[in-house]
Amino acid sequence: MQISGQAAKYWLYSTNHKDVGVLYTVTSLLFFLIGGVLALSMRAQLANPTPGILPTSTYNEFVTMHGLLMILWVLSPLAIGLANYFIPLQLGARDLAFPRLNALSYWLYLFGGVGMVLTFFVGGGPNTGWTLYNPQTACSDPLCAGAGLNVATGALVLLVASITLGSVNFIVTMFKMRAPGLKFSHFSMFPWAMLVTVVMMLYAFPSFLAGLVLLFADRTFPARLSYLSSSQSGNIPSLLWDDVFWFFGHPEVYIVLFPAIGVIGEILPTFTRRPLYGAKYVAWSMIAAAVLSFIVWGHHMFITGVSPLSTQLFTITTIGVSLPFDVITISMIETLYKAKIRMKAPVLFAIGAVALFVIGGITGVFLASIALDHQLRGTYFVVAHFHYIMVGAGILALMGGLYYWFPKMTGRMYNERIAKLHFALSFIGFNVLYFPMFFLLEMPRRIASYTINTGWLPLNQMATIGGFIFGLAQLLLFANLGRSLRNGTPAGPNPWEGWTFEWSTSSPPPPENFGTIPRVASDGTVDFGSGHRGSLATGLPNGHGAHPSHLSRWPIIMALGAFLFLLGLTVSSPPPNYFLLVPGVVVGVWGLTGYGREAFVVPEGEKTADWPFAGIPRARLGVWVFLASEIIFFGVLLGAYAFVRTNAATWPAINSLFEISHGATNTFILLASSLTAVLALACARQGSKSGLVASLVGTFALGTLFLYNKAMEWQQLASAPVSIFANFPLPATTYYITTGVHGVHVFAGLLMIGYLIPNALKGKYFGHGEETIHHFGLYWHFVDIVWIFLFPLFYLI
Amino acid sequence: MREKGLSVRVYIIVFAVLIGVTAGELELINLPNLARDFVVTTLIGLAVAKAALVVLFFQELKDEPRPLSIVLVVAVVIVTALLSVSFLQLHPFHT
Numbered sequence: 001m002q003i004s005g006q007a008a009k010y011w012l013y014s015t016n017h018k019d020v021g022v023l024y025t026v027t028s029l030l031f032f033l034i035g036g037v038l039a040l041s042m043r044a045q046l047a048n049p050t051p052g053i054l055p056t057s058t059y060n061e062f063v064t065m066h067g068l069l070m071i072l073w074v075l076s077p078l079a080i081g082l083a084n085y086f087i088p089l090q091l092g093a094r095d096l097a098f099p100r101l102n103a104l105s106y107w108l109y110l111f112g113g114v115g116m117v118l119t120f121f122v123g124g125g126p127n128t129g130w131t132l133y134n135p136q137t138a139c140s141d142p143l144c145a146g147a148g149l150n151v152a153t154g155a156l157v158l159l160v161a162s163i164t165l166g167s168v169n170f171i172v173t174m175f176k177m178r179a180p181g182l183k184f185s186h187f188s189m190f191p192w193a194m195l196v197t198v199v200m201m202l203y204a205f206p207s208f209l210a211g212l213v214l215l216f217a218d219r220t221f222p223a224r225l226s227y228l229s230s231s232q233s234g235n236i237p238s239l240l241w242d243d244v245f246w247f248f249g250h251p252e253v254y255i256v257l258f259p260a261i262g263v264i265g266e267i268l269p270t271f272t273r274r275p276l277y278g279a280k281y282v283a284w285s286m287i288a289a290a291v292l293s294f295i296v297w298g299h300h301m302f303i304t305g306v307s308p309l310s311t312q313l314f315t316i317t318t319i320g321v322s323l324p325f326d327v328i329t330i331s332m333i334e335t336l337y338k339a340k341i342r343m344k345a346p347v348l349f350a351i352g353a354v355a356l357f358v359i360g361g362i363t364g365v366f367l368a369s370i371a372l373d374h375q376l377r378g379t380y381f382v383v384a385h386f387h388y389i390m391v392g393a394g395i396l397a398l399m400g401g402l403y404y405w406f407p408k409m410t411g412r413m414y415n416e417r418i419a420k421l422h423f424a425l426s427f428i429g430f431n432v433l434y435f436p437m438f439f440l441l442e443m444p445r446r447i448a449s450y451t452i453n454t455g456w457l458p459l460n461q462m463a464t465i466g467g468f469i470f471g472l473a474q475l476l477l478f479a480n481l482g483r484s485l486r487n488g489t490p491a492g493p494n495p496w497e498g499w500t501f502e503w504s505t506s507s508p509p510p511p512e513n514f515g516t517i518p519r520v521a522s523d524g525t526v527d528f529g530s531g532h533r534g535s536l537a538t539g540l541p542n543g544h545g546a547h548p549s550h551l552s553r554w555p556i557i558m559a560l561g562a563f564l565f566l567l568g569l570t571v572s573s574p575p576p577n578y579f580l581l582v583p584g585v586v587v588g589v590w591g592l593t594g595y596g597r598e599a600f601v602v603p604e605g606e607k608t609a610d611w612p613f614a615g616i617p618r619a620r621l622g623v624w625v626f627l628a629s630e631i632i633f634f635g636v637l638l639g640a641y642a643f644v645r646t647n648a649a650t651w652p653a654i655n656s657l658f659e660i661s662h663g664a665t666n667t668f669i670l671l672a673s674s675l676t677a678v679l680a681l682a683c684a685r686q687g688s689k690s691g692l693v694a695s696l697v698g699t700f701a702l703g704t705l706f707l708y709n710k711a712m713e714w715q716q717l718a719s720a721p722v723s724i725f726a727n728f729p730l731p732a733t734t735y736y737i738t739t740g741v742h743g744v745h746v747f748a749g750l751l752m753i754g755y756l757i758p759n760a761l762k763g764k765y766f767g768h769g770e771e772t773i774h775h776f777g778l779y780w781h782f783v784d785i786v787w788i789f790l791f792p793l794f795y796l797i
Numbered sequence: 798m799r800e801k802g803l804s805v806r807v808y809i810i811v812f813a814v815l816i817g818v819t820a821g822e823l824e825l826i827n828l829p830n831l832a833r834d835f836v837v838t839t840l841i842g843l844a845v846a847k848a849a850l851v852v853l854f855f856q857e858l859k860d861e862p863r864p865l866s867i868v869l870v871v872a873v874v875i876v877t878a879l880l881s882v883s884f885l886q887l888h889p890f891h892t
Contacts, residue, residue, distance in 0.1 A: 203875050243883040294875060298886060306886035313882075612864040624865055628872040635876030643883065654826065667819050675812040678855045682805050781855045785848045791819075792840040796826050 015099035016550040021085030028077040035069040038062045043467035050449040059448035060127035067130025073113045079259030083194045089502035092179025092518045097172040105166040107559030112158030119148035126152045134228040134241045139219040154566035160209040167202040178609040181520035189265020192283045193258045206629045208248035210636035246297035260397035264350045271347035272339035278331045285324035292321040302373045318368035345419035349400025356392025384437035411507040412488030418480040425473035432466025554595035561588025641734045662713040663795030673702035674784040684770035700753040811854045
């Protein structure tokens, strides 16, 4: 198959939500192939006790890469791909709120995945397990031999950036761009599930990002092992990574699971011809589970020696979090009970996912028990449990979603017989693969070999047979969808007689989705314009009319710049590699500038439903939501500092290492810059061009002065006769990391002002344009607030 | 003159208060015979107060719809809970 230049340009530059959705979906399936090959290699290894086909070190790399790719580059992105395609359609919107940001999210995700796979070729892939536990990640070698984990850290940073931007985009879209009259109570289950998912992503991933910063610092800074290792600080900071990681890691399980529940909640009503039983309670249950998911992470740390009180609390919350899932499961079973089910492939996958979820869920409750957890932790029982959740419920449901929406995405039907064969082999293979693992109660996970007298061989061989059945079955998916793409029978707009908005438009939908944005009346009926009124299933609006260009080259250029920058920062031992770092900065700034200067028209709907954020413009809401994630990011960084400091044996006295005069001067400078920033907004509102320009120039000057003063302080500390890192490793690392990350934020703010000033001189920021100044101010004041906390914590206490 | 947002006068008053509180922080650490716990708690309390002033008046959160505050408060609560429980977990090591 040849791709013409025009087609390549289209896919590289498209920002349309449906195209980005296709890109996400296809890319996640490619990573699924890579992760699957790694998994089968591991199963082949374990089919014989010893000797195996893989050296132990390679096996460890495969285990780690398999986990990271499948969880972070397959499961969530596959769901995000479907959400990209269908959430705007299901909301009656023309696109996501920020289409270019959406494309940027995808390219950051792709480059992050490329970086992750690249680690195999730059010093070896990470071999620590997907949890990246300390001390496996510790690097005491002065050159930190083997940059693979450093590059992996950079790749994960790109992924978190992608997810954060994506979360902001979806949240703003779902709150601000719903079709007129469309209330949350009208939502079907997939939009509900994705709303809960992206909110969880917004609050969970910044903790992981902060952890990655700490990990990078520990592996590359002159004073190594400051934050996460026990070697210098007693046993206490060694749990810091566990806390930071699992605070993200446990919600991540539900982040992966909820979209699958949403897909099942779409498929079951369609194929049973009845509404989801207790749909309202399913939605509330997801919300309840999401809230509880943030207070259960400690059950991953039962055997680390933490306080008995905290283990008891986490036992209660962990058992509690199973209750909402009981409601969800009962709802699905009730929906199926005595229903006349049309046994098509999507519903088979959905039913299979529910069945496997029950097994995975029940075995998870076992692990809430402290006594059982002590026995089962780190064994293949746990491996079986979470694969029943992640693969059994997660992947199978999402595959059901692929079959369900394939006709809408392509306008073609898939081959039903092959799809059913795919399901049968997947279901059988999955259970042959994972069910035996429940009985490997004493076999530790992540081991590359074992002895014959353990008695583990038969169960492992059975699991390996199941693994190959399951793995090879997936080829049927690729073959079926690939062939049907060209030769499938035409699907028509609504082959399943579905009820949600996406079935009311053509297959595939036109660029703008709908000719006229549908309106939902209070009684639930939908008006598609032109006097056409009826149920969701009957509307056929035409969105093929004139539409603005969806193409922008800047998202991919910005993502490339970020990729090169992070690769340059991590790939060499010792870092950085300026041959990558400098081009990364140049390409990134070029992309950012082009992005800012581009006159990009965002497809707008008419007056949309925007409760409860009526009155807040879309972009401003986006900035606020982004700042919420920044609160957690900096909160965890400052918390890590407090963690290290309160448990350190000694700490320099006030004003002995970090001079108060430096901190106080910078505090006054930043506070003054906040005043000039807010005066800029006042001047924009009053139409005072000279006042606006002067205020922005003043803010720029004060920000620059802040960084200059900070640089002087850094230089002074670095050039001290006795190395600060040698004498005060913990204060030095925490200081440079925390103030450094803050400094990067100040620098980013200066870049923004550098962009704003020329436009202010052209008189662009009056009338509606003042919003841009307001957005900048929100960010700049936030950076000021961070310093308000840094000042006392580092200089006065 | 002003159509929306706060007046310049309010911005300058808030700025003056922020500068004054910062000066107070610098004075506080020089006061003799204060318990360290008191100083630490007061300094963190003052930082929270300063941050609240910036959020409410410079970022104009007080004029935004109330649900927006919830988005930010949830983030603060989450990070506070994380830190609190993290320290709670380590209790035995302190004794």
